[in-house]
Amino acid sequence: MKNKEEAVVVFSGGQDSTTCLLWALKQYRKVYAVSFDYGQRHALELSCAKRIAEKFGVEHHILDMSLLNQLAPNSLTRNDICVDEDAPKEGTPNTFVDGRNLLFLSFAAVFAKQRGVSDIITGVSQSDFSGYPDCRDIFIKSLNTTLNLAMDYEFDLITPMMWIDKMETWKMADELGGLDVIRDMTLTCYQGIMGEGCGNCPACKLRKRGYDRYMEYKRMHQ
Numbered sequence: 001m002k003n004k005e006e007a008v009v010v011f012s013g014g015q016d017s018t019t020c021l022l023w024a025l026k027q028y029r030k031v032y033a034v035s036f037d038y039g040q041r042h043a044l045e046l047s048c049a050k051r052i053a054e055k056f057g058v059e060h061h062i063l064d065m066s067l068l069n070q071l072a073p074n075s076l077t078r079n080d081i082c083v084d085e086d087a088p089k090e091g092t093p094n095t096f097v098d099g100r101n102l103l104f105l106s107f108a109a110v111f112a113k114q115r116g117v118s119d120i121i122t123g124v125s126q127s128d129f130s131g132y133p134d135c136r137d138i139f140i141k142s143l144n145t146t147l148n149l150a151m152d153y154e155f156d157l158i159t160p161m162m163w164i165d166k167m168e169t170w171k172m173a174d175e176l177g178g179l180d181v182i183r184d185m186t187l188t189c190y191q192g193i194m195g196e197g198c199g200n201c202p203a204c205k206l207r208k209r210g211y212d213r214y215m216e217y218k219r220m221h222q
């Protein structure tokens with residue numbers, strides 16, 4: 001029998017994973033939030049995650065993943081590499097971290113299995129595809145199969161955000177009663193500015209466009 005009472009959420013303290021956390025709290029009796037410390041430029045990201053987990057009384061684990069930064073230094077971990085303002089015409093953006101989701105989900109799976117949990121929730125989305133290969137549905141399905149084979153266990157990688165865009169993510173947060181939490185307590189900005197952010201980086205632009213569209217949608221449907 002699979003344990004459908006508990007789940008592990010891969011939790012960065014950003015908009016998508018926080019919305020996933022709120023979603024999971026409605027579906028499961030117990031939720032574990034797992035964050036990774038990979039030398040993010042903004043340790044603020046982890047403290048946001050910590051604060052949000054505390055607010056909802058969620059058991060929160062921060063796992064050390066500094067190895068990732070040793071192997072693949074990138075603009076999110078190094079001060080001397082600037083974040084690209086716009087997505088490049090080809091190749092992956094310099095905010096892409098080689099192997100990140102592969103490693104995070106694999107470690108989350110080990111963590112989950114140790115606790116007899118099979119459901120692992122991640123906020124990756126293919127809709128706002130920003131050139132990250134490890135956010136695609138085909139990658140998640142492939143990794144799910146690999147993890148099951150690797151550990152002889154039936155994991156379910158669950159991706160509530162896979163086919164929805166940023167506007168719908170705001171809608172989902174609102175329906176879960178978490179619009180304020182997401183707006184005020186999450187960190188999405190590549191410059192490490194909480195809430196509304198810097199307004200200029202790709203993550204801020206995407207977030208704001210979605211928020212404005214959702215506010216417009218709400219006005220039309222009231």
Ligand code: ZN
Pocket residue numbers: 188189190191192193197198199200201202203204
């Ligand atoms: Zn920003």
